[in-house]
Amino acid sequence: MKTAEEIFEILKNELGEIILSIDKDTPTEPIISVEPLKIHIVSKFLRDNSELQFDSLMCLSGVDDANGKKVKDNEGYDVIEGGTLSVYYHLYSTVLKHKITLKVSAPREDAKVESVENVWKCADWHEREAYDMIGIKFLNHPDLRRILMPYDWEENSHPLRKDFKVPEFYQGMKIPY
Amino acid sequence: MALKTETMVLNMGPQHPSTHGVLRLELEIEGELIVNVKPHLGYLHRCFEKHAEAMQYNQVIPYTDRMDYLASMGNNFGYVLAVEKLLGIQVPERVEYIRVIMAELQRIASHCVALGTNGADIGALTPFLYLFRDREYILSIIEETCGARMLYNYMWVGGLSHDIHPNFVRRTKEFTSYFKNTIVELDNLLTYNKIFIERTANIGVLPAETAINYGATGPMLRGSGIKFDLRKDDTYSIYNRFDFDIPVGQGLQGTVGDSWDRYYVRVREMEQSLRIIEQAIDQIPEGDVHSAIPKRIKPPKGTVYSRVENPRGELGYFIISDGNTNPFRVKVRAPSFVNLEILGELCKGHLIADVIAILGSIDIVLGEVDR
Amino acid sequence: MYQYFYDLTGSVIISTLITAVFPLVNVLLVALIGVYLERKVSAWMQDRVGPNRTGPFGLFQTIADFLKMLQKEDATATDIDKKLYNIAPVLVFAGSFAVYAVIPFSSKLIGSEIEVGLFYALAVSSFVVAGILMAGWSSNNKYSLLGAMRSAAQIVSYEIPTALVVLAMVMFLGTLSLSKISEMQTAYFWNWNILGGAEFGLSKFLLIPFMLVGFIIIFISTLAEVNRTPFDIPEAESELVAGYFTEYCGMKWAMFMLSEYGNMFAVSAIVSILFFGGYQSPFGYLGNTLGINWLIPYEQAFWFILKGWFFIFVQMWLRWTLPRLRVDQLMTVCWKYLIPYAFVNLIIIGIITLL
Numbered sequence: 054m055k056t057a058e059e060i061f062e063i064l065k066n067e068l069g070e071i072i073l074s075i076d077k078d079t080p081t082e083p084i085i086s087v088e089p090l091k092i093h094i095v096s097k098f099l100r101d102n103s104e105l106q107f108d109s110l111m112c113l114s115g116v117d118d119a120n121g122k123k124v125k126d127n128e129g130y131d132v133i134e135g136g137t138l139s140v141y142y143h144l145y146s147t148v149l150k151h152k153i154t155l156k157v158s159a160p161r162e163d164a165k166v167e168s169v170e171n172v173w174k175c176a177d178w179h180e181r182e183a184y185d186m187i188g189i190k191f192l193n194h195p196d197l198r199r200i201l202m203p204y205d206w207e208e209n210s211h212p213l214r215k216d217f218k219v220p221e222f223y224q225g226m227k228i229p230y
Numbered sequence: 231m232a233l234k235t236e237t238m239v240l241n242m243g244p245q246h247p248s249t250h251g252v253l254r255l256e257l258e259i260e261g262e263l264i265v266n267v268k269p270h271l272g273y274l275h276r277c278f279e280k281h282a283e284a285m286q287y288n289q290v291i292p293y294t295d296r297m298d299y300l301a302s303m304g305n306n307f308g309y310v311l312a313v314e315k316l317l318g319i320q321v322p323e324r325v326e327y328i329r330v331i332m333a334e335l336q337r338i339a340s341h342c343v344a345l346g347t348n349g350a351d352i353g354a355l356t357p358f359l360y361l362f363r364d365r366e367y368i369l370s371i372i373e374e375t376c377g378a379r380m381l382y383n384y385m386w387v388g389g390l391s392h393d394i395h396p397n398f399v400r401r402t403k404e405f406t407s408y409f410k411n412t413i414v415e416l417d418n419l420l421t422y423n424k425i426f427i428e429r430t431a432n433i434g435v436l437p438a439e440t441a442i443n444y445g446a447t448g449p450m451l452r453g454s455g456i457k458f459d460l461r462k463d464d465t466y467s468i469y470n471r472f473d474f475d476i477p478v479g480q481g482l483q484g485t486v487g488d489s490w491d492r493y494y495v496r497v498r499e500m501e502q503s504l505r506i507i508e509q510a511i512d513q514i515p516e517g518d519v520h521s522a523i524p525k526r527i528k529p530p531k532g533t534v535y536s537r538v539e540n541p542r543g544e545l546g547y548f549i550i551s552d553g554n555t556n557p558f559r560v561k562v563r564a565p566s567f568v569n570l571e572i573l574g575e576l577c578k579g580h581l582i583a584d585v586i587a588i589l590g591s592i593d594i595v596l597g598e599v600d601r
Numbered sequence: 602m603y604q605y606f607y608d609l610t611g612s613v614i615i616s617t618l619i620t621a622v623f624p625l626v627n628v629l630l631v632a633l634i635g636v637y638l639e640r641k642v643s644a645w646m647q648d649r650v651g652p653n654r655t656g657p658f659g660l661f662q663t664i665a666d667f668l669k670m671l672q673k674e675d676a677t678a679t680d681i682d683k684k685l686y687n688i689a690p691v692l693v694f695a696g697s698f699a700v701y702a703v704i705p706f707s708s709k710l711i712g713s714e715i716e717v718g719l720f721y722a723l724a725v726s727s728f729v730v731a732g733i734l735m736a737g738w739s740s741n742n743k744y745s746l747l748g749a750m751r752s753a754a755q756i757v758s759y760e761i762p763t764a765l766v767v768l769a770m771v772m773f774l775g776t777l778s779l780s781k782i783s784e785m786q787t788a789y790f791w792n793w794n795i796l797g798g799a800e801f802g803l804s805k806f807l808l809i810p811f812m813l814v815g816f817i818i819i820f821i822s823t824l825a826e827v828n829r830t831p832f833d834i835p836e837a838e839s840e841l842v843a844g845y846f847t848e849y850c851g852m853k854w855a856m857f858m859l860s861e862y863g864n865m866f867a868v869s870a871i872v873s874i875l876f877f878g879g880y881q882s883p884f885g886y887l888g889n890t891l892g893i894n895w896l897i898p899y900e901q902a903f904w905f906i907l908k909g910w911f912f913i914f915v916q917m918w919l920r921w922t923l924p925r926l927r928v929d930q931l932m933t934v935c936w937k938y939l940i941p942y943a944f945v946n947l948i949i950i951g952i953i954t955l956l
Contacts (some may be wrong), residue, residue: 082535108442112535112546114561141548143535143563147442147458154535175445178571186279201272201600212280213559240743247842262747262928353831353925359647425831425924582747583840583927 054151057083060105067102068095082154084141089157089166090192092142096172099144099153107144107153110173114141115183119215121161133216138164138189159189168194186213237265240582244273248351248586251596253570255585262581267574274600282560287313287527288387290560295381297564298598300343303336303372304540306385311466312536312547313387316529324517325389326468331402331510332372332384333538334503338409339368340541341496341503344449348493348590349420352429357420364412371401388522394514402511406504413500421497430493431484434576434588438487444575445568448543449499450592453479453492460539472509474502489591496593528555542566542593562601566594605709605898624701624712628863635862635913636663642917673851678741681848685739690849690856692732697863699725704870705780707880707901718779719767722871723760726826729860730756733845736857740848748844751834751928758935759825759832765943766819769950770794770875773808779871783879790883795876807953811946816876818943820912823868825931827861829916831923834931869912873905880905 055063061075064085076084087095099107121136137158144153157166168191169176180191181200188211191197199206205224211217221228240257243249252273258266278297282290294309295302307329314321342365346358369379374395376384384391420426436446441454451458459476461469477498479491529551537546543565552558569592576588607616637652637660644651652659677686700722702712715721730753737749773794774782786793795812796805825832841847846857873879880901887893887900926934 082533084533110445111537111544112548112561112563114548114559114563116550116559116561141533141561143546143548147456150463154533173445174440174443175568175571178567199272201275203272212277217280238743240747248840349924353833354923355643356647356921359649363648419922420924423924425926428930429924429927581927581929583834583925586840 054149055105056151057085057153060151060153061085063102063104064095064098068098076156082152084154084156086156086158089140089159089164091167092140092155092157093167093169093172093193095155096142096169100172106146106148109145109147110169110175110179111143111145111152112141113143113169113176113179113183115139115187115189115213116141117161117187117214118158130218131216133161133214136161138187140166140183140189142169164189165192166190167192168197170194185211187211188214235260242585248347248589250347250589250594253589253594253596253599255573255589257582257585259582262583264577264580264582264585267577267585269570269573271570271596271600274596276597276601278562278601279560282557284556286555287529287557290557291386292381292383295383296597297562297601298340298540298542298545298566298595299380300595301336301340301541302380302382303332303384304340304538304545306382307333307467308536308538308540308545308547310385310387311538312534312549313527313529315536316532316534316549316551317387317524317527319388319522319524321388321522322517322519323468323515325519325522327510327514328390328394328519329385330467330469330472331507331514334506334510335368335372335402335405337503337541338500339365341500342368344541344593345416345420345493345496348587348593349426351586351590352426354420354423354426357416360412360415360419364409367405367408371398371405374398374401386523387527388524390519393519399511399514402507406508406511409500409504413497416497421494427483427490429583429587430490430591431488433484433489433580433584434591435485436487436572436576440572440575441487444572446543446572447565447568448539448541449492449495450543450569450572452476452499453495453591454487455479455481455491460537460544464537466536466538469506472506474505477502489587492591492593526555528553537563540565542595542598543569562598564598564601566592566596566598567601570594570599620712623710624698627701627704627706628698628859628866631866632859632862633663633667635865636666636858638910638913639862639917642914643921646918646921667855670852670855675851675853678848680741682739682741685735686848687853689732689736689739690846690853690860692735693729694732694856694860694863696726696728696732697860697867699728700867700871701863703779704867705783705874705880706905707898708780708784709898710902711780714780715778717777719771719777719782719871722779722867723764723767726864726867727756727760729864736849737845740845742848744841744843744847745845748841748847751841752828752845754928755828755832755834755931756826758932759822759939762818762822762935762939762943763826765940765947766815766822767875769815769943769947772947772951773954779874779879783874783881786878786881789885790878793876793878793881793883804953804956807956808950811949811953812876814942814946815950816872818939818946819875820872820915822935822939823872824916824919825935827864827868827916829865829920831919831926832931833920833925834928865913865916866909869909869916870905872912873908877908879908 074086099105116139118137118139119133121133123131124134126132138161139156139158142155159166166189168180180194183189184191184197185199185202237258237260240259242257243254244252254270256268257264278293281293291306291309294305298305342361346361350358373379375398376382376392436454438454438456441451455478457476457478462476477495479486479495483490531551531553533550535546535548537544545565546563548561549557550559577585610616641651652662655661655665703715703718703721705711733752734749737745771777795816796809846854882900882904886897
């Protein structure tokens, strides 16, 4: 069993640059920030290292950080420009019984994160959900389709974004409220 | 000249008697043999996560009821634990005990449905109704206390909505002694029924390695022979005070991790839940269940991931607080959502009838899969 | 039967009418009571109340259902094969209905007293397969198609053990006439075929175990032929929605149900004729004791209907207790167990009969 700081040290020593920082201020759990395009390397290391053995991905959540600039678009709605979208990975080791939280942040306009589907299979649907809801593109994901929304939902419309505008029409049909 | 054959695509659901709600499975079949299974979700998507962002922390609780509607207590429990962790609230002893008893009663009720529908999918309708009868017993006990059969909104951040009804302790005790007979009856009627064993043993075998890699939890994981239960391994509330076992699949009728094992684990788990209830019911201390409820819930900036052992597996709440009265983001790691992912893997090479048996043994609740 | 009613009424028209309508009334009554009983029996077994709103004890529930069925719109999907689709329920119903023509309800109440009654019953009841296949194919629904394919395979397979047991019985009895078979098991229950037949001797005791085996085989295989749980795979509700009649509604659907319940009674009747003395009373007749001869046919009808319903009850009992087999397991049961046993049984009964 290892604490988050120890894990951070191991990661920093082994992988260096990829690991960005550790955020210890949060009241409940320290979060390790990682490069979005290198997350699969970190994941694989975390899973296969005999000291760490993070064999299970508890949760993968896409988050709209909403830390950009709020501007009005031409119809008068608030739209967020700039800032980041993040993905949080909650890992657990069923053998060593320790936990760790990873975080990657990618720019909002072109959010691309490497998929960890081939490290933990259960990331498959979680990543699809994050793509569907937040609009984060997972590179090298085998089947990145929408999962909860209809397949023919408007492109680039992701409901869990903070500036999501509820559409008036769906496939030409008026949506009644 | 070789005979040219084509596979057929069979669309199972969203309206189908045994897809447990509105799951849609696209089965690619060759005769009756399954070549490929593609689940399609989202028919019950009710935007829980989006709603949660627009609600205050305590207003989210009724929405959690509606995710896994067969185990609403567990959903409440997980959510309030997460928020309490964020706020750093210690709830009174009495609340802890009542919560545990409620969650365990709910676990039994939920397993009743799971086992019943698993049997009903295979064609045994009578055990299904017996189990529903007993589930109704539990629901009426809970109803007496909190006024609702399924969607309770019972556990609040820092406490409970009501104290227990004066009859609660007596009726729960009556129930625990009564329900033991039902388990014996169920074992005789279904668990060791030759046809039932033939239908479920060696069907949908899930090896332990795969189970972990796919993130399977709850009876799915334990059915594969891994002794892992959050109540013991990552203990929360006051579960460490009780003495109970974790049943695991042993492959008694076939291979470890087959559908029968998952079924069997659930049956034995009901017994363990009864044990916990029996221990807890006598120890409920006096106290006020409202004393720790905060007037205004405004947690500090930060994130929390809190998980509880729901009847279907690990229910995780990932909450981000930005210091406001509304959560910034609530992500739910629903056990059914993750467990369902394995379906395609499990079904390959089996027959259509087995898909139903496997789906029944995974025990999904679509309200939770789609949220 | 015609002769009996002619003697009774003295009118050609009335007796012809009764004879003609009798099987139809029977099959309708069986379905009416069967559906009600199924609901009540399942309710008792499952700790429920069952229908209790329509009439006393819900007795009129099936009638109400029937009326509802009649009023329903005959909704059909667009891309169906209209002709086959419409013929199928009639064909299925005709198959089970036609069997009633030869079932001897008592020594006097037989629709048609033909010499090859047993053979006719077997032949006509397999007519159902054609109807089911037509229904499954014409519905243009994959569930229906799968259901129909399963059903055809199942009924055709299970006809073999049935036929083998029937063959053994025919060898033993020396006749194909259902009324003669009943007649041979007269007087008391120890004369029933299940207890070795009417002839008293060593062979009677030798036969008893093999008769039992024969009875079990024919009961299981007839259960499969009428698509009841644990063999209700063609219409497996949880897998195939409703199998071959998924796309049917209203009266056409009701015809399938009618034929199912009709079939249940028909096979029960055949089993009870072959092994349980048909319409013969187990304890002798009240009519004989009291010297009222006209009472005897009614007593016989009573016993026959009682036996028939007893077997229907057993079928229901099994249905509400057991889970359903899988398609391949069903075939295994038939080809690997029932057929070899039936063959051996046939040979042994043949040898004993020769002795």
